[in-house]
Amino acid sequence: MEATELLKKHNLRKTATRTEVLKEYLSAGKALSHAELESKLGEHFDRVTLYRTLNSFEEKGLLHKVYDETGTVRFSLCSDHCDVSSHEDDHVHFHCTKCGNSYCLDLPIPEMNLPKDLMINDVYMVANGICKTCQRA
Amino acid sequence: MEATELLKKHNLRKTATRTEVLKEYLSAGKALSHAELESKLGEHFDRVTLYRTLNSFEEKGLLHKVYDETGTVRFSLCSDHCDVSSHEDDHVHFHCTKCGNSYCLDLPIPEMNLPKDLMINDVYMVANGICKTCQRA
DNA sequence: CATATAATGAAACTTTGTTGCATTTACTTT
DNA sequence: AAAGTAAATGCAACAAAGTTTCATTATATG
Ligand SMILES: [Mn+2]
Ligand SMILES: [Mn+2]
Ligand SMILES: [Zn+2]
Ligand SMILES: [Zn+2]
Numbered sequence: 001m002e003a004t005e006l007l008k009k010h011n012l013r014k015t016a017t018r019t020e021v022l023k024e025y026l027s028a029g030k031a032l033s034h035a036e037l038e039s040k041l042g043e044h045f046d047r048v049t050l051y052r053t054l055n056s057f058e059e060k061g062l063l064h065k066v067y068d069e070t071g072t073v074r075f076s077l078c079s080d081h082c083d084v085s086s087h088e089d090d091h092v093h094f095h096c097t098k099c100g101n102s103y104c105l106d107l108p109i110p111e112m113n114l115p116k117d118l119m120i121n122d123v124y125m126v127a128n129g130i131c132k133t134c135q136r137a
Numbered sequence: 138m139e140a141t142e143l144l145k146k147h148n149l150r151k152t153a154t155r156t157e158v159l160k161e162y163l164s165a166g167k168a169l170s171h172a173e174l175e176s177k178l179g180e181h182f183d184r185v186t187l188y189r190t191l192n193s194f195e196e197k198g199l200l201h202k203v204y205d206e207t208g209t210v211r212f213s214l215c216s217d218h219c220d221v222s223s224h225e226d227d228h229v230h231f232h233c234t235k236c237g238n239s240y241c242l243d244l245p246i247p248e249m250n251l252p253k254d255l256m257i258n259d260v261y262m263v264a265n266g267i268c269k270t271c272q273r274a
Numbered sequence: 275c276a277t278a279t280a281a282t283g284a285a286a287c288t289t290t291g292t293t294g295c296a297t298t299t300a301c302t303t304t
Numbered sequence: 305a306a307a308g309t310a311a312a313t314g315c316a317a318c319a320a321a322g323t324t325t326c327a328t329t330a331t332a333t334g
Contacts, residue, residue: 013299013300013301013310013311013312014300014301015299015300015311015312015313017312017313018312034290034291035289035290046313046314046315047290047291047314048291048292048293048313048314048315049312049313049314051290051291051292052312052313053312056312065206067204067206067208068204069202069204069261071204071208071210071321071322073208073290092249092251094251094252094255097258105251105252107249107250107251107252110247110248110249111247112229112244112247113244114229114231114242114244114264115231115242115244117269117272118231118264118266118267118268118269119266119267119272120264120265120266121234121265121266121267122264122265122266123262123263123264123265124206124262124263124265125260125261125262125263126260126261126262127251127255127257127259127260127261128257128258128259128260128261129255129256129257129258129259130255130256130258131255132254132255135254135256150279150280150281150330150331150332151331151332152280152281152282152330152331154281154282155281171321171322172320172321183282183283183284184283184322185282185283185284185322185323185324186281186282186283188321188322188323189281189282190281193281210321
């Protein structure tokens with residue numbers, strides 16, 4: 001789906017910042033942090049607006065958080081099924097400890113038996129290792 | 138094992154800060170962040186020293202990182218098998234989204250088939266939900 | 275107990291994220 | 305198409321989290 005269409009679908013006003021940010025995510029193929037976005041987009045966009053854009057996108061179900069062992073928070077495109085009322089990003093993530101990039105894998109979180117006295121809402125999972133590109137280098 | 142003993146075992150000099158910090162972890166029963174440590178220990182210890190203590194403890198295999206969806210980085214006691222050369226903290230974690238506490242569970246990470254072109258070193262897993270205490274409240 | 279080495283404390287700095295407010299823009303209604 | 309309203313933006317100030325540098329102090333070892 002295209003940027004303009006996605007914004008409309010999620011009840012977000014179309015603005016220059018939002019369109020550009022969304023384009024970045026649509027073409028990135030990986031998770032992007034605020035800092036990475038800033039350097040990709042150059043000086044044209046306000047730092048605070050960028051934070052607010054990411055937050056609205058997460059809230060509305062366009063992006064979901066991807067975090068790793070370094071503490072960096074990145075965001076990645078959600079599936080078509082996500083919206084304001086529920087995120088369904090129940091897949092495994094991969095984090096390359098060499099280049100630092102993070103990717104969504106098309107792989108469901110495996111089932112397991114968690115203690116019954118805990119009320120579980122969702123499970124987050126990251127595999128850490130070396131990506132294909134970094135293995136060659 | 139006791140604080141003094143643990144420090145010696147991991148080739149760390151015994152200092153007031155390290156002993157006190159380690160005692161906190163030994164009695165906490167949950168993961169503790171830098172901020173949480175600071176407020177537990179009061180004004181007696183330097184902020185920077187605390188950061189450095191946590192980093193050495195992680196490096197030497199006394200503590201391992203526990204992170205959650207909020208981006209907060211906490212640390213938790215390692216098993217006896219961890220040391221400088223390898224961490225073996227391959228268990229599931231639990232994060233309560235109400236009180237914010239994180240716990241190590243005595244539960245191994247389930248197996249799964251990851252893409253063969255990725256070189257996996259370790260897998261991190263957190264279950265998010267509501268803890269026993271917060272369910273009652 | 276002298277010495278080498280490591281840890282500490284303090285200040286300054288960087289990075290990351292948030293808040294308040296005036297201004298501008300997008301979308302709706304007429 | 306113009307007006308009105310609610311939302312988004314830009315800027316400044318602030319706050320939290322983490323790092324770096326360096327002089328001083330403490331620990332372990334022979
Ligand atoms: Mn994902
Ligand atoms: Mn753990
Ligand atoms: Zn890589
Ligand atoms: Zn709780």
